[in-house]
Amino acid sequence: MQPLSNFSSTLYDKYGVQTITAIVNDCYNRILSDSELASYFVGVDMNVLRKHQVLFLSYILGSKRSYNGANLKSAHTNLSVTEEHFNRFIQHIDDSCRYFNLDLEDRAAFVARMRTLKYFIVHQ
Numbered sequence: 001m002q003p004l005s006n007f008s009s010t011l012y013d014k015y016g017v018q019t020i021t022a023i024v025n026d027c028y029n030r031i032l033s034d035s036e037l038a039s040y041f042v043g044v045d046m047n048v049l050r051k052h053q054v055l056f057l058s059y060i061l062g063s064k065r066s067y068n069g070a071n072l073k074s075a076h077t078n079l080s081v082t083e084e085h086f087n088r089f090i091q092h093i094d095d096s097c098r099y100f101n102l103d104l105e106d107r108a109a110f111v112a113r114m115r116t117l118k119y120f121i122v123h124q
């Protein structure tokens with residue numbers, strides 16, 4: 001899996017880990033308030049998940065640090081995530097990126113990159 005790399009400086013350098021952390025926290029608040037999605041996260045340690053997601057998104061955005069978490073596909077295999085729920089999840093990420101004022105082209109590139117991960121997440 002390749003991070004977003006066609007930038008002279010990466011989006012990770014541009015926005016920094018504080019903004020990425022704020023987006024992750026805001027995004028999971030939206031997701032847990034979404035009655036269509038909240039049930040996926042019952043019994044999940046959200047502190048651990050938020051930390052893993054910060055590391056993963058940092059990696060996608062060009063952080064030098066590699067992501068050591070569970071394989072994305074195996075983490076989602078038993079969840080039976082539907083395409084509709086995947087799209088709702090992405091919409092929350094997009095809303096959080098807009099809330100934290102990412103530039104439009106950066107937000108579009110980031111969300112497009114997230115969409116390419118569908119194969120790993122959606123139950124086949």
Ligand code: HEM
Nearest residue numbers: 040041044052053056069070075081085086089114117121
């Ligand atoms: C592009 C979209 C997504 C990305 C990048 C993503 C990323 C991640 C990451 C990095 C983890 C942590 C894996 C680890 O422990 O290292 C995780 C776990 C998890 N994800 Fe996702 N995810 C996505 C979509 C979804 C969707 C759509 C749902 C459900 C609606 C979902 C539900 C979960 C749950 C419940 C866990 C915790 C699994 C466990 O602890 O057993 N994810 N995800």
